[in-house]
Amino acid sequence: MTTMFFDGPADNSLVSGSSLGDSQLSNAWLPAGPALLFCPADRPERYQKALDRADVVILDLEDAVSPENRAAAREALIANPIDPDRTIVRINPAGTGDYRRDLAAVSETNYRVVMQAKSEDVASILDTAFQTIALIETPLGATRANDIAATSNCIGLMWGAEDLVAGLGGTSSRFGPGEPRAGEYRDVAAWVRSMVRIAAAAHGKFAVDSVHLDIDDVDGLVAEVRDAVALGYTATACIHPSQVEHIRAGYQPSEESIAWARKVIDGSAEHGGGVFSLDGQMIDGPVLRQAEVVLSRVAERPADADA
Structure with missing residues (x-):
């Protein structure tokens, strides 16, 4: 049986007022690397294969499994x-029968991290009683992302574009062929992506970027990963093993970036942490922190990244 994080009932009084942002897990789970691969939970023969290919596997009890197969998936x-x-287990949205059955199944395993699909309120995050990644993919969830991120057992946020657009009554999260910016996210989707990143950072939680559904669009995936890294995302989710190598490569700093970061760190030490100039660039506190982030990504490089 797994050890649950929170044994009490969901009580809104526990998250009212300023206490919402004060509760942090001291030993919260973090992804082992930047590539998170979805795997249908009703395909157990793929579990280990997916884990061998990626840094983290998301065993999906929701969209990847038809309703009639969910009992078998559990x-x-x-x-x-x-x-x-x-391992992360994606569970069905709160308020559904599958949600309760999913939680009961997870409680019979050693898994301790769930991803709650269509997260929309604080109470439902607390109610999981597990370390929870809140998947922000509905209009209501988007408007509450900040409060959700502040919840004590919310350890991270991810966002999803397609359910979001469906909830808006729309038809496409991206500009199509023949439109300006073809392949890029439309403005509303891009806004939610940004807001989720900001909400996560505001409360010290990690953020996972959404999947790139067009498996053959390697250039588009690479561009999105590059942007995610620049914005401080911790990881990117994916739907096919072929995408893993591109995600890992994108999160691994270039040799030039590593050399620059080391020069910044060394220069800061030489100047006692004060402002100084390096190759014509002013180096102050924010730039120093950016250099530290670059070097932290080197330390997080998966052991088999070159395999």
Whole structure:
């Protein structure tokens, strides 16, 4: 049986007022690397294969599984354990029968991290009683992203474009062929992507960028990963093993960036942490922190990244 994070009932009084942002897990789970690969929970023969290819596997009990197969998927989840430190279980939205059955199934495993689909309120995050990644993918969830990120057992945020657009009554999250900026996110989707990143950062939680559905569009994936890294995303989710190498490569700093960051760190030490000039660039506190982030990504490089 897994050890749950929060044993009490969901009580809104626990998250009212300023206490909402004061509760942080001291040993919160973090992704083992930047590539998070979805795997249907009703395909247990793929569990270990997915984990071997990616840094983290997301065993999906929601959209990847048809409603009639969800009971079998939960049975497979229990009967086919993989490394709990590198596994997330995506559960169905709060308020559904599948949601309760999903939580019951996860409680019979050693998994301790769930991703709540269509997260929309604080109470439902607390109610999971697990470390929870809130998936922001509905209009209501988007308007509440800040409060959700502040919830004590919310350890991170991810966002989703397609359910968001469906909830808006729209038809496409991206500009299509023949339109300016073809392949890029439309403005509303891009706004939610930005807001989720800001909400996560405001409360010290990690953020996961959304999947790139066009598997053959490698250039588009690479561009989005580059942008995600620049904005401080911790990881990017994906739907196909072929996308993993591009995500890992994107989160790994270039040799030039590493050399620059080391010069910044060394220069800061020489100047006692004060402002100084390096190759014509003024180096102050914010730039120093950016250099530290670059070097932290080097330390986080997966052992098999060159395999």
